[in-house]
Amino acid sequence: MNTIVAIVGRPNVGKSTLFNRLIQRRDAIVDSVSGVTRDRHYGKSDWNGKNFSVIDTGGYAVGSDDIFEEEIRKQVDLAIEESDIIVFVVDVTEGITPMDTEVANLLRKVKKPVFMAVNKVDNAMREDDAFEFYNLGLGEYHTISSINGSGTGDLLDAIAKII
Numbered sequence: 001m002n003t004i005v006a007i008v009g010r011p012n013v014g015k016s017t018l019f020n021r022l023i024q025r026r027d028a029i030v031d032s033v034s035g036v037t038r039d040r041h042y043g044k045s046d047w048n049g050k051n052f053s054v055i056d057t058g059g060y061a062v063g064s065d066d067i068f069e070e071e072i073r074k075q076v077d078l079a080i081e082e083s084d085i086i087v088f089v090v091d092v093t094e095g096i097t098p099m100d101t102e103v104a105n106l107l108r109k110v111k112k113p114v115f116m117a118v119n120k121v122d123n124a125m126r127e128d129d130a131f132e133f134y135n136l137g138l139g140e141y142h143t144i145s146s147i148n149g150s151g152t153g154d155l156l157d158a159i160a161k162i163i
């Protein structure tokens with residue numbers, strides 16, 4: 001069985017950076033400008049002897065805020081449909097944004113496993129800032145830094161455990 005893990009979340013939270021780390025290749029386009037990852041990227045990964053595919057859901061059209069949100073909704077719907085496991089990425093430096101709440105509302109209805117990853121927790125001081133993400137109503141979260149790799153091993157352990 002090929003397990004598919006989809007990475008979802010609003011633009012600029014670090015989805016592509018996490019994707020690159022998970023597949024250990026520089027396939028996805030990462031940029032500091034919001035929404036520049038235009039295509040969906042697929043990669044293969046393995047952890048603790050478990051193989052899985054990873055989807056980086058980019059594909060955001062740059063347009064008005066409405067189109068933007070509609071686009072994200074589409075990406076999340078598609079990810080929900082075609083994946084077995086979802087990783088929902090949020091950004092500790094920005095806190096909860098309305099778009100995070102929207103995505104969380106979609107994910108709360110999903111029967112598939114959802115792992116919330118609070119990204120950009122680059123140092124211990126940011127751990128406390130992550131508490132607010134409990135308010136999204138998705139339960140436990142993993143604090144990670146996709147840039148320096150802290151926490152990503154624990155996240156992968158949790159994912160591999162259910163594959």
Ligand code: GDP
Pocket residue numbers: 009010011012013014015016017018029030031032034035036037119120121122144145146147148
């Ligand atoms: P995406 O739009 O969700 O795919 O986000 P990207 O992966 O393109 O990252 C957006 C920006 O956040 C880039 O400038 C990244 O270098 C930065 N970024 C990603 N992960 C981290 C992290 O763990 N810590 C910090 N400080 N910045 C990060």
Ligand code: MG
Pocket residue numbers: 015016017029030036037057058
């Ligand atoms: Mg991206």
